[in-house]
Amino acid sequence: xxxxxxxxxxGVEPRAVRVFGEPExxxxxxxxxxWVDVPLDHxxxxxxxIAVYAREVRRADKAAADLPYLLFLQGGPGGRSPLxxxxxxxxxxxxLERYRVLxxxxxxxxRSTPQDRRTLARLTPREQADRLAHFRADAxxxxxxxxxxxLLGDTPWTTLGQSYGGFCTWTxxxxxxxxxxxxxxxxxxxxxxxxxxxVYRATHRAVDRRVAALDAAHPRVRAVLxxxxxxxxxxxxxxxxxxxxxxxxxxxVGSVLGAAGGIDLLAHLADDAWAMPGRLSDTFLxxxxxxxxxxxxxxxxxxxxxxxAETGDETRWAAQRVRDELGIGVEGVPGEDGVxxxxxxxxxxxxxxxxxxxxxxxxxxxxxxxxxTTWDRPLYDPARLARSTVPxxxxxxxxxxxxxxxxxxxTAGATGGVRVVEDTVHHHDGLRRAGDDVLGLLxxxxxxxxxxxxxxxTAPPSAVAG
Numbered sequence: 243x244x245x246x247x248x249x250x251x252x253g254v255e256p257r258a259v260r261v262f263g264e265p266e267x268x269x270x271x272x273x274x275x276x277w278v279d280v281p282l283d284h285x286x287x288x289x290x291x292i293a294v295y296a297r298e299v300r301r302a303d304k305a306a307a308d309l310p311y312l313l314f315l316q317g318g319p320g321g322r323s324p325l326x327x328x329x330x331x332x333x334x335x336x337x338l339e340r341y342r343v344l345x346x347x348x349x350x351x352x353r354s355t356p357q358d359r360r361t362l363a364r365l366t367p368r369e370q371a372d373r374l375a376h377f378r379a380d381a382x383x384x385x386x387x388x389x390x391x392x393l394l395g396d397t398p399w400t401t402l403g404q405s406y407g408g409f410c411t412w413t414x415x416x417x418x419x420x421x422x423x424x425x426x427x428x429x430x431x432x433x434x435x436x437x438x439x440x441v442y443r444a445t446h447r448a449v450d451r452r453v454a455a456l457d458a459a460h461p462r463v464r465a466v467l468x469x470x471x472x473x474x475x476x477x478x479x480x481x482x483x484x485x486x487x488x489x490x491x492x493x494x495v496g497s498v499l500g501a502a503g504g505i506d507l508l509a510h511l512a513d514d515a516w517a518m519p520g521r522l523s524d525t526f527l528x529x530x531x532x533x534x535x536x537x538x539x540x541x542x543x544x545x546x547x548x549x550x551a552e553t554g555d556e557t558r559w560a561a562q563r564v565r566d567e568l569g570i571g572v573e574g575v576p577g578e579d580g581v582x583x584x585x586x587x588x589x590x591x592x593x594x595x596x597x598x599x600x601x602x603x604x605x606x607x608x609x610x611x612x613x614x615t616t617w618d619r620p621l622y623d624p625a626r627l628a629r630s631t632v633p634x635x636x637x638x639x640x641x642x643x644x645x646x647x648x649x650x651x652x653t654a655g656a657t658g659g660v661r662v663v664e665d666t667v668h669h670h671d672g673l674r675r676a677g678d679d680v681l682g683l684l685x686x687x688x689x690x691x692x693x694x695x696x697x698x699x700t701a702p703p704s705a706v707a708g
Contacts, residue, residue, distance in 0.1 A: 248274050248298070248305070250393035256298050262327035263302075269328040270302045271338065278392055280349075283376050284384040294385045295353040297345040299326050301338040310400060310423075311393070312341035313386060315348075317405030317430070319377070319549055320541025322352030333677025337402065344393075348410075349385055350377045350541050358540045359604040370608035371615065377545055379406075379413040379621055386410075387418050398423040402681075404673050405430045405645065408636065409549060409621075415657070416623035419632050424692065426684045427636035428673040431650035431662075434622045438550040438560035442590060444646035446568060449588035452499035452643050457583070459505055464583030466512040467492060468574030470522065471584050479522050481531040483600050489572040489584075490594050494534045496586025500643030502669045537601040544602070544609050546591045551617040559613050561590035589644045630658040631695055635687035637673075637680055640666045659695060661687045 249255045256274025263269030276298060282290040300309075314337075316323045323345035324331045337343050350357035357377060362370045390399055400423050403411035408430015414422060433441050456463060471489035473479070479487045495511065498504035511530070517523035536543045547557035565587070574582030596602040596609045634657070638650050647664075654660045663683050665672055672680050 248272075248300075251397060252393055252395050254393055261302065263330070264328060265302070267328045268335075269326065269330045271326045271330070271334075272300050272302050272305045273326060274298045275353075276344070276389065276393065278385070278388045280385050280388050282373065284381060292349060292355040294349055294355075294389065295347045296389055297323065297326070297347075299334065299338065299343045299345060301335075304338070309340065309342050311344060312337055313344045313346060313390075313399055313401045315346065315382075315386075315401055315403040315407030315410045316351075317407055318348065318351070318539065318542055319406050319545050320348075320351055320539040320543075321406075322347045322539075331674055331677065333402075333673050333681055336678045336681050341400065344389070344399075346386065346389070348382050351539070359601060362605060362608070367605075367607035367611060370605060371611035374541075374544055374608060374612060375548070375615060375617075377541060378548055378619075379410045380417065380619055382410050383414045383418055386414070387421050390421050400424045400426070402426040402428070403430050404428050405670065406549065408432060408645075411634070412627065412653070412657070413621050415630050415632055415634070416621075416626050419626075419630060422632045424633040424688055425635070426681065426688065427634060428680055428684070429637065429639050429642055429645055429670045431636050431638060431645065431653050432622070433550070433646065433649035434624060434627070434653045434656070435552070436550070436649055437555070438547055438557050439564055441550055441646070441649070442561050442564040444649060445588055445590070445644065446564065448643040448646065449496060449499065449586065452504070452588075453496065453586055456499060456505045456508060456586075457577075460509040460512070461579075461581075463508050463512040464586065465574070465581050466515050467495075467584040467586075468582045470515055470526075471572060471574065473520070473522070477520070479527065481527050481535070482524075483531050483535050483537060485531075485535075485598055485600055487527065487530065488594070488598065490592070491534055491598055492530065493572065493585060493587045494590075494595065495530060497589050498533055499586070500589065500669060501671045502675055504669075534599070535601065536595075536599050540601050540605070543591045543595055543599070544605060544612065548612055548615070548617070549621075551615075552622070553618060553620045555617050556615065557613050559593055562592045565590070565592070624656065627657045630660075632659050633688055633691035633695055634660045635663065635684040635691060636660060637663050637665050637684055639668055639670055639672055640664055641668075642670050644670050659691060661691045663687050 259274045276296045278294050347354040408427040409432040411425050412432050514525040570585050576582050596606045654662045
């Protein structure tokens with residue numbers, strides 16, 4: 243495969259063209275690397291600069307086909323794009339039938355210039371916080387526009403935003419809609435204009451619903467976890483990361499309940515709890531670490547609350563304040579059957595999270611400074627969103643534990659050009675588990691929005707008014 247057939251519309255050829263996957267096993271794709279050099283702060287072009295990476299992917303038997311581009315905006319924040327090949331995400335096969343796919347490692351993640359305890363070690367906590375303030379959706383969109391102009395010039399592209407990638411999509415619609423030909427969004431219509439506290443109140447209600455489902459399916463799981471939490475008060479148990487496990491950190495395993503397999507995962511985790519009386523098993527400790535450690539995605543924890551902060555907002559550890567408001571403790575709570583069960587938390591990051599996790603502890607002071615930051619840059623433009631004509635098809639999971647459906651409906655209703663497809667079957671990971679089905683429905687919806695938008699654009703003013 244030569245790079246000549248891989249050139250973009252502007253003539254840019256990717257570096258390091260490679261083949262991943264096997265024809266017999268699936269996932270047989272050709273990839274190429276794209277890098278762009280961007281300002282750390284897009285408002286200060288002569289300041290520090292960072293590298294942003296995107297992997298172009300084409301189906302091997304369509305590598306030379308003249309297909310449009312689809313930019314994938316990953317969930318998170320702080321998550322790298324998926325890796326192609328035999329074990330690549332199922333949705334990618336659907337997309338590669340129709341598009342050249344660009345898997346963007348959002349700034350600070352994957353092969354883009356990383357931001358973690360090692361790369362930030364030379365900076366003071368104040369400098370770390372100031373730097374991390376430039377890793378929100380507004381900067382991600384500005385990076386994407388640099389990449390688009392390099393590859394496509396003035397031609398817009400289509401985007402697929404999963405979870406936080408949907409939040410980035412709404413930022414894109416707010417500040418650079420000229421770059422968008424259309425958008426797919428899965429589980430990611432953001433709560434525009436909603437304070438972080440209200441977001442966490444809503445997601446706590448969703449956690450309660452999933453915990454009730456866990457108890458109905460496996461009544462002993464939280465009872466086992468309550469016994470483990472009591473044990474941790476008296477005995478030192480350590481995760482493979484070196485962190486001493488506490489009851490508060492144990493409660494964070496509830497974050498997996500937002501995925502379709504989360505209930506079963508916690509059931510299996512509880513089955514493996516004890517190696518012998520009075521001693522937790524290595525299997526259990528490794529399983530907990532796999533859920534609660536942020537070694538692979540430190541930005542997720544560091545900027546998690548900041549993704550909800552609009553101009554003038556201070557998050558001030560909103561999740562912790564809502565937790566205190568709801569009276570969520572660290573001891574088992576007796577149920578109607580008299581059995582004590584451990585309360586679980588969801589997709590929330592707390593002060594103890596960053597001080598306990600070895601991947602975050604060196605940046606804990608910076609995290610506290612971010613929580614005290616008064617944000618001076620908007621993430622959305624509600625007036626422009628209301629006038630938006632970019633076609634958007636968005637899948638709203640009615641069972642979503644991470645992105646509240648009611649808040650999403652409100653945002654969609656206040657944004658022009660949006661058609662919502664409500665999915666009552668899948669959870670937040672529906673794209674990964676049933677990508678063909680989800681994207682097939684969204685593709686039909688996107689076509690309908692385009693037809694409606696085109697008809698409105700060509701209709702006489704009197705017809706539109708009527």
